[in-house]
Amino acid sequence: MAQEKKNAPPSEEHVFLRILEMHATLSSAVNDFFKARDVSYPQFRVLQVLRASDSHNLPILSIAHYLVTREPDISRLVDRLEASGYVKRTRSSEDRRMVLVGLTKKGEKIVSDTLDPLRRFYRRQFQHLTASELKQLDKLLLRIGDTNALRANS
Secondary structure, eight states: OHHHHHHSOOOHHHHHHHHHHHHHHHHHHHHHHHHTTTSOHHHHHHHHHHHHSSSSEEEHHHHHTTSSSOHHHHHHHHHHHHHTTSEEEEEOSSOTTOEEEEEOHHHHHHHHHHHHHHHHHHHHHTTTSOHHHHHHHHHHHHHHHHTTHHHHTO
16 A cells, blocks of 8 residues: 555645745755846846847847746846946837837846856756756646646636
8 A cells, every 4th residue: 555655646736846845946046146146046137138139238028028027027127237237228219218228348247257157057956867857857847837727727
């Protein structure tokens, strides 16, 4: 009987709680990584998105599409980045109502200085997985997210 339970698949609750635990663990690790860099992980993601854009300038709501955060949070992130000198706001020359967020030289430097250490950090988090396991994990997480089950049934 004990053997039967041992081989039984984990319950949905168990898996859900495991995902929440992993989120907390990974969030803590990434927050520790960025503590020494004068920028938070969400702020760094904004800088990365701007750097990846062709002009290094994007409308603020366009940035939100690339981030895992709510839209109202974007303005606060940009406020803090602007106060630190990492980004600047400008009005669009085509549409004066549109405010663009652009990367400054200081913002470009922090992204450049952080990318390689961040890639090493990511590798360390998953070094115990094979390439095949990492691919399988990614597929499973996408499948969970694609169902929108969490939002639809809340």
